[in-house]
Amino acid sequence: TGEVMPAGGEFRKHEDEDRSFHGSRLRMNPNVVKAQYAVRGEIVNRAKIVSQEVAQGKHPFDTVVWCNIGNPQKVGQQPITFIRQLLSLCEYPQLLDNPAVTQLFPSDVCERARALIADVPGGTGSYSESPGVPALRRMVAEAVQRRDGGCKCDPEDIYLLDGASAGVHLMMRLLLRPAENDAMLVPIPQYPLYSATLALYGGSLVPYYLDEDQAWGLNIDELKKALAEARRKGQCVRAIAVINPGNPTGQCLSYENQVDIIKLCAEEDLVLIADEVYQENVYASSKKFTSFKKVATETGLAYKFPIVSLHSTSKGFIGECGRRGGFMEMIGFPDAARDQIFKLASINLCPNISGQIATSLMMNPPQEGEPSYELYMKEKTGILESLKRRATTLVSSLNKLEGVTCNEAEGALYAFPRIRLPARAVEAAAEQGKSPDGFYCMEMLMNTGIVVVPGSGFGQKDGTYHFRTTFLPSESEIGSVIERLSKFHADFLKKYS
Numbered sequence: 006t007g008e009v010m011p012a013g014g015e016f017r018k019h020e021d022e023d024r025s026f027h028g029s030r031l032r033m034n035p036n037v038v039k040a041q042y043a044v045r046g047e048i049v050n051r052a053k054i055v056s057q058e059v060a061q062g063k064h065p066f067d068t069v070v071w072c073n074i075g076n077p078q079k080v081g082q083q084p085i086t087f088i089r090q091l092l093s094l095c096e097y098p099q100l101l102d103n104p105a106v107t108q109l110f111p112s113d114v115c116e117r118a119r120a121l122i123a124d125v126p127g128g129t130g131s132y133s134e135s136p137g138v139p140a141l142r143r144m145v146a147e148a149v150q151r152r153d154g155g156c157k158c159d160p161e162d163i164y165l166l167d168g169a170s171a172g173v174h175l176m177m178r179l180l181l182r183p184a185e186n187d188a189m190l191v192p193i194p195q196y197p198l199y200s201a202t203l204a205l206y207g208g209s210l211v212p213y214y215l216d217e218d219q220a221w222g223l224n225i226d227e228l229k230k231a232l233a234e235a236r237r238k239g240q241c242v243r244a245i246a247v248i249n250p251g252n253p254t255g256q257c258l259s260y261e262n263q264v265d266i267i268k269l270c271a272e273e274d275l276v277l278i279a280d281e282v283y284q285e286n287v288y289a290s291s292k293k294f295t296s297f298k299k300v301a302t303e304t305g306l307a308y309k310f311p312i313v314s315l316h317s318t319s320k321g322f323i324g325e326c327g328r329r330g331g332f333m334e335m336i337g338f339p340d341a342a343r344d345q346i347f348k349l350a351s352i353n354l355c356p357n358i359s360g361q362i363a364t365s366l367m368m369n370p371p372q373e374g375e376p377s378y379e380l381y382m383k384e385k386t387g388i389l390e391s392l393k394r395r396a397t398t399l400v401s402s403l404n405k406l407e408g409v410t411c412n413e414a415e416g417a418l419y420a421f422p423r424i425r426l427p428a429r430a431v432e433a434a435a436e437q438g439k440s441p442d443g444f445y446c447m448e449m450l451m452n453t454g455i456v457v458v459p460g461s462g463f464g465q466k467d468g469t470y471h472f473r474t475t476f477l478p479s480e481s482e483i484g485s486v487i488e489r490l491s492k493f494h495a496d497f498l499k500k501y502s
């Protein structure tokens with residue numbers, strides 16, 4: 006069914022032909038064709054065209070608002086000064102020899118930079134060890150130990166990454182065996198990195214549904230039923246992915262939920278993939294982040310089964326998405342698996358050094374009394390408090406719309422409202438071969454310029470429709486975004502009622 010690249014022939018793009026070349030065709034990996042990633046799907050691709058057309062006055066709005074992706078600096082969030090100052094000096098150490106440097110950079114930044122430069126053999130342009138620069142891994146491990154109230158963290162368990170995505174890919178490659186009917190438990194709604202990588206590496210997704218009526222709570226009995234049902238069907242469930250705080254749902258797990266999950270993994274021989282990239286994004290005063298590693302330690306089950314915990318420089322208040330920084334902490338993996346993980350990391354040579362440095366700085370911020378501390382805390386607090394205000398404003402506005410309900414965004418960067426759509430809208434969507442919420446989101450784009458992602462891209466209970474939006478537009482513009490969205494929603498209901 007596939008196509009074969011012509012031997013020796015140059016493969017040219019065929020706009021008006023059937024994409025064959027010299028009669029030959031390109032045979033592609035069907036898993037690649039099967040994988041989907043809605044965060045940058047059809048709506049976003051259309052939005053790119055619209056954003057070019059807006060300048061020519063072709064649309065009833067003058068800006069496209071990118072609410073499809075948690076990309077804070079794309080929509081105006083400022084980088085953290087401390088991080089950028091240190092990266093600047095690490096990228097061009099000669100600055101430190103310039104007498105003017107002390108006028109441009111605080112003394113603690115200069116000292117840190119000298120230490121980092123000494124710690125990174127060959128500088129930021131050199132390959133490092135595949136798991137990352139040893140000194141930076143140690144810095145991250147010490148910080149994880151402090152974060153978790155003293156729970157031991159071995160630097161050998163820390164792998165620095167080109168973003169948390171790289172850690173998920175690595176784990177999927179390690180665990181999913183062809184022709185073994187391997188599967189993974191994934192929350193629904195889920196961040197589509199999980200469904201996409203399962204498709205890419207030949208695994209299958211076993212859904213466990215979060216309960217929208219219980220603030221997207223996780224029901225451990227539901228999880229156990231999903232596991233038993235999958236096994237009954239002959240699926241070999243290898244792991245469970247947990248996203249805490251949740252994406253797209255924003256819920257923060259209770260400590261009890263976490264204990265239940267850990268006990269289940271230990272009893273059922275499951276690898277726990279703890280996706281904790283939003284650990285700094287907790288807004289609900291009744292919730293606080295506790296790492297699964299800490300809960301496992303306090304439950305007496307740490308190192309009794311494999312846990313891989315993921316963190317990233319892309320989220321939190323740092324928002325260094327393009328830096329491609331992050332790390333995974335792996336505990337409870339047998340040595341034979343660790344050897345294979347090292348080999349997988351080696352095939353990619355090493356994570357980028359700038360991202361490694363940013364990760365070590367994310368985990369080791371300025372301390373009270375240091376010259377950089379005051380500005381750092383001002384920037385951090387300013388961003389997190391603003392995110393909390395924007396989350397509250399957006400969710401309360403969404404709940405005022407007819408037929409819309411939206412749980413509180415307890416954490417992360419998103420709201421995931423449920424929308425009730427008129428039958429005529431569902432019919433119109435079907436006529437265009439679109440999902441109802443995909444149809445709604447495309448109409449939203451074409452009428453308002455606001456780019457969101459249909460709930461169908463994250464998974465949802467049959468018969469329900471959602472969309473995911475970030476609350477990243479600045480506080481000066483989020484009001485107008487809400488106005489545009491509210492007017493669109495009312496007009497849409499009128500048009501299809």
Ligand SMILES: Cc1ncc(COP(=O)(O)O)c(CN[C@@H]2CONC2=O)c1O
Pocket residue numbers: 044073074075076167168169170171196198248252280282316317318319326330331
């Ligand atoms: C839950 C979760 N895990 C991992 C990642 C990947 O992070 P890295 O940038 O470190 O690879 C993301 C990114 N969030 C995507 C990107 O922006 N909006 C999203 O939903 C995420 O939301």
